[in-house]
Amino acid sequence: MSARVPRNRATGRRPPARRRPRRPGRRRQRAEDRLIGLLIAAVLVVGLVVIVVNWLLAHWWILAVVAVLAVSAGGAWLYQKQQRARWEAVRARGLRYGLAQLDTLHHARFEDAVRDLMHRDGCRDAVRVGGGGDLGADVKATDPYGRRWVIQCKHRRDGLGGSAVGTPDLQVLNGTARQVHGADVAVIVTNGRVTAPAVAFAEQQRLHVVDRHILGAWASGSRPLWELLRAVPPPRRPTALS
Incomplete structure (x- = not known):
């Protein structure tokens, strides 16, 4: 049996039990x-x-060798990058198409050719966006003067013998180029014919028509498209001549 804890005589209570730590x-x-x-x-x-x-620190020459190799590798990479950019610029400046060559292209490759020509003219962001749901835009680009170009391409495999571009085609471009795509310059490009009513409609709505004649001069020459068109909006950015 466990020992009984004595009570406190003054209070009659047992002292509190000690808690173990x-x-x-x-x-x-x-x-x-x-x-x-x-x-x-x-x-x-x-x-x-x-x-x-x-x-x-005891083998400092190893650090020197590694640094030299790193600088050499970086310099070689930068040189190759500059060379590629230089050759790309040369290739772009020398890009030429004949009308007979354009006639044989698939319509998608025709859009690629228009994009490449815009890139040749200095539009670095030229991109082909044609396809289903393009809303009247096949190529978009910004020229060196800050103007936004929206281009609708109409390829005719038979050239002048194909169907003519008419007013309905220009109405689609007129309805979306500025309102949807934010164009400063809205253009329709074709290797075929354009009807007289379509040309008149384009003049009324400040649209630009690149017919077979203008396309031939642009694709086979070196002048940018804005030098071949009339009434192109003024530059958005200041130039060296302004």
Whole structure:
């Protein structure tokens, strides 16, 4: 039997039982172990870094060789990049198409040719967007003067013998070029014929028509398209001549 705890004579109550001191919990112990592990790892990392730095200082010529190789590799990469850009510029400036060559193209490749010609003229962002749901735009580009071009392409495999571009084609361009695509210059390009009513409608609505004659001069020459068209909007950006 356990010994009975004597009562306090003054109060008649038993004294409170003593509580045993609690040992540190497992979570606290784990946290301390983790902290110790991190400290040991940090010491090892610092020691390794010191060893590597001392070794490199003792063998400084290795750093010099690595630096020379890195500079040489970077210089070679930059030179090749500049050469590619230079040759691309030369190729773009020398891009030429004959009308007979354009006639044989697929309509999608005809749009590619128009895009490439705009790029040749200095429109670095020229892109072909033609396809289903293009809303009247096959090629978009921004010229060096800040003007936004929206171009609708109409390819005729038979050239002048194909169906003529009519007023309905220009009405589609007129309805979307400025309102939807934000065009400053709205253009329709064809290797075929354009009806007289379509030309009159284009003049009324400030649209530009690149017919077979203008297309031939543009594709086979070196002048940009805006030098071959009349009444092109003024530049948005200041130029050296302004």
